[in-house]
Amino acid sequence: MIPESLLSNPTVAALADLATAAKFEFDELTVEIDAAKIAEALGRVKRDLKFERLTSVTGVDRFPAEPRFEIVYHLQSIANKARLRLKARVSGANPEIESASTVYRGAEWYERETFDLFGVRFLNHPNLTRIMMPEDWEGHPLRKDYPITGIRY
Numbered sequence: 001m002i003p004e005s006l007l008s009n010p011t012v013a014a015l016a017d018l019a020t021a022a023k024f025e026f027d028e029l030t031v032e033i034d035a036a037k038i039a040e041a042l043g044r045v046k047r048d049l050k051f052e053r054l055t056s057v058t059g060v061d062r063f064p065a066e067p068r069f070e071i072v073y074h075l076q077s078i079a080n081k082a083r084l085r086l087k088a089r090v091s092g093a094n095p096e097i098e099s100a101s102t103v104y105r106g107a108e109w110y111e112r113e114t115f116d117l118f119g120v121r122f123l124n125h126p127n128l129t130r131i132m133m134p135e136d137w138e139g140h141p142l143r144k145d146y147p148i149t150g151i152r153y
Contacts, residue, residue, distance in 0.1 A: 011084060014049055015041055028085060035071075035088040039098040042073065042086070046103055051075040051084055057100060057110035059118040063144040068092025069120055073100065096121040099128075117142040 002022045006012045011029060012022050018041045021032040033041045045051040053076040060070040067089040075084045090097050099122040100107035111122040112131040119140035122128055130137065139146055 011045070011049055011082075014044060018044075028083065030085040030087060032087045032089070035090050035097050038071075038073075038086070038088045039100070039102060042100050042103040045075060045084060045086070049077065049084075050079050051077045051082070053078060054100065054104035054107055054110075057107055057114055059114045059120055059142070061118060061142065061144045063092065066092060069095050069118060071097055071114065071120060090120060095119060096123055098123050099125040101125055116140070119143060 002012060002016060002019055006022050006024060007016065009024070009029065012019070012031060015022075015031050015033070018033050018037045019031050020034055023030050055074045055076050056072075057074075058072050060072060062068055062070060069090045069092065071088045071090060073086040075086065076082070077084070088097060095118070097120065099111055101111065101122075102124065108126060109131065111125055112128060114120055115122060115125075115128055116130045116132050117140055129135075133141065
């Protein structure tokens with residue numbers, strides 16, 4: 001849900017048709033986007049709102065809640081001296097979302113890290129392979145249901 005007070009914000013207004021929620025706390029704007037529309041939202045903020053820099057992509061495991069994962073995009077507009085956080089929620093049963101690498105080339109590395117540690121698949125990613133853990137590693141160590149001491153054999 002988008003509070004009425006935020007609809008006058010130009011960033012929120014530009015994303016209102018794609019957003020499911022928005023909040024402004026601690027001097028930071030966060031807009032939650034429907035996961036199916038994340039590529040469109042990222043394209044819009046880069047092209048129309050001039051958020052030219054993607055500073056990170058990461059995940060949050062909300063286990064046991066469903067949808068289980070939040071994919072978080074931190075963006076920066078150097079020209080406008082502004083920051084923006086976009087969030088999209090994806091299911092734990094089939095954690096996948098469109099890759100941001102079609103809009104921000106630098107997203108490739110962040111998405112590989114999120115895939116490796118959380119197991120979220122990024123559709124249309126050019127090289128979605130492990131980046132931190134060995135190729136033969138079983139599981140995704142930042143998931144809340146991953147054993148704290150690791151998998152024992």
